[in-house]
Amino acid sequence: MKYIYILGGLILVFMFVVYYFTYSFNEMVDREVDAAFDAQAADEAKILNEDMLVGLPAPIEKWLRVAGVVGKPLLRNGYLKQQAWMKLDEKQADWYDARAEQFTGMNPPVFIWKVNMKMYPLVSVVGRDIYADGTGAMLIKPLGLFAAVDEQGSDKIDEAAMHRFLAELAWFPSGVLNEYISWEAIDETSARATMEYKGIKASGVFSFDEAGDLKGFSAMRYRELDADAVRKTWVVEVVNTSEMDGVRLASEMTLTADGFLWLKLKLLDVEYNVDQLPMGG
Numbered sequence: 430m431k432y433i434y435i436l437g438g439l440i441l442v443f444m445f446v447v448y449y450f451t452y453s454f455n456e457m458v459d460r461e462v463d464a465a466f467d468a469q470a471a472d473e474a475k476i477l478n479e480d481m482l483v484g485l486p487a488p489i490e491k492w493l494r495v496a497g498v499v500g501k502p503l504l505r506n507g508y509l510k511q512q513a514w515m516k517l518d519e520k521q522a523d524w525y526d527a528r529a530e531q532f533t534g535m536n537p538p539v540f541i542w543k544v545n546m547k548m549y550p551l552v553s554v555v556g557r558d559i560y561a562d563g564t565g566a567m568l569i570k571p572l573g574l575f576a577a578v579d580e581q582g583s584d585k586i587d588e589a590a591m592h593r594f595l596a597e598l599a600w601f602p603s604g605v606l607n608e609y610i611s612w613e614a615i616d617e618t619s620a621r622a623t624m625e626y627k628g629i630k631a632s633g634v635f636s637f638d639e640a641g642d643l644k645g646f647s648a649m650r651y652r653e654l655d656a657d658a659v660r661k662t663w664v665v666e667v668v669n670t671s672e673m674d675g676v677r678l679a680s681e682m683t684l685t686a687d688g689f690l691w692l693k694l695k696l697l698d699v700e701y702n703v704d705q706l707p708m709g710g
Contacts, residue, residue, distance in 0.1 A: 486614035495641035563627025565590025591631035
């Protein structure tokens with residue numbers, strides 16, 4: 430019987446350790462979000478007017494109108510909640526469920542994404558992706574205990590994070606007007622965006638349907654970050670479009686990297702132009 434008590438005690442200790450390290454991880458991310466929020470420029474609530482549309486490629490102008498952001502305040506920041514289904518490799522049969530929350534700001538450009546993925550009934554993985562001050566970083570911790578992935582400090586991850594920021598304009602249509610983004614018309618339903626910030630440049634193509642809704646984003650992006658890594662095809666496909674917080678946006682999407690469909694994402698909620706943080710703080 431005493432061995433049962435010992436085993437029970439060990440399980441309780443392990444659970445406490447997991448709780449402590451997960452709590453510490455969440456506190457770290459909350460501090461990062463606080464810093465990102467405080468660094469956002471205290472811009473007045475500028476209205477997206479007709480003059481701001483001059484010079485944009487036709488499909489981008491049409492998208493802004495269809496999204497319902499013309500005549501409304503520019504989207505300065507946002508807090509998002511997401512449901513995700515993920516695969517870690519191409520041989521994986523089942524999808525892992527995940528929940529995520531994110532803060533995104535436009536001036537300066539930043540996102541902080543925190544995810545909790547359930548791999549097995551009692552095993553979860555926490556992770557954080559961040560793009561701030563022109564640099565990207567990715568941290569993944571099984572059970573919150575140790576860093577299985579801790580990538581930062583390279584031009585490759587900075588560029589990859591910039592590609593993600595560009596793609597997520599799907600949730601921030603008026604962000605197309607940011608001064609660090611330039612546009613090149615391709616045809617009636619697509620346009621190329623180039624973002625240049627802090628010495629790093631990234632570009633990708635936004636495509637739209639005939640009604641003007643966003644269909645997807647594609648780019649040549651780094652998937653691996655080793656010295657020999659090369660850019661590979663990276664495709665975001667919009668599966669569903671909905672209205673949230675007054676904006677018509679991509680509410681469901683998939684992400685394929687080099688032909689591997691590894692992420693399905695559903696936007697659960699979004700709050701724009703927040704003055705107080707629901708996340709962090």
